[in-house]
Amino acid sequence: MDEVIINGEVYVLKGSGSQHKYCDTNDMRYVIVRTRDAGVFAGYLKEKDGDEVVMVSVRRLWYWSGASSLSQLAMEGVKRFGECKFPCEVDEVRLLGAIEIIRCTELARKNISEVPVWEQ
Numbered sequence: 001m002d003e004v005i006i007n008g009e010v011y012v013l014k015g016s017g018s019q020h021k022y023c024d025t026n027d028m029r030y031v032i033v034r035t036r037d038a039g040v041f042a043g044y045l046k047e048k049d050g051d052e053v054v055m056v057s058v059r060r061l062w063y064w065s066g067a068s069s070l071s072q073l074a075m076e077g078v079k080r081f082g083e084c085k086f087p088c089e090v091d092e093v094r095l096l097g098a099i100e101i102i103r104c105t106e107l108a109r110k111n112i113s114e115v116p117v118w119e120q
Helices: 070-076 106-114
Strands: 003-006 009-012 028-035 040-049 052-060 090-095 098-103
Touching: 028 052, 028 070, 028 106, 040 090, 040 098, 052 098, 070 098, 070 106
Parallel strands: none
Antiparallel strands: 003 009, 028 040, 028 098, 040 052, 052 090
16 A cells, blocks of 8 residues: 655655556645746645645655656656755745646655765
């Protein structure tokens, strides 16, 4: 059974065994959000109000390799883990100016979470 732990709570993922099943945890979907000014983020969408979103268990996607677009990244994840620059996960972030929200597959969620933390 596929499970995800967020802030100590265990959630069971919906869907069949398909690699393109989407990742939902209770009422929260794992998504990629592109903002007007702050960049691109991957995590669970907790709230949305106009172009303001709140996400939990979030990683900033500063640079990726092995996906030609955010759409491909949301479906398949990345292909070259060592070339990606995804900093550490943060518990929660409020983003202003969300201009694109893309629902991720379970495959992409697992893939994004396995990219090593980039730090300087």
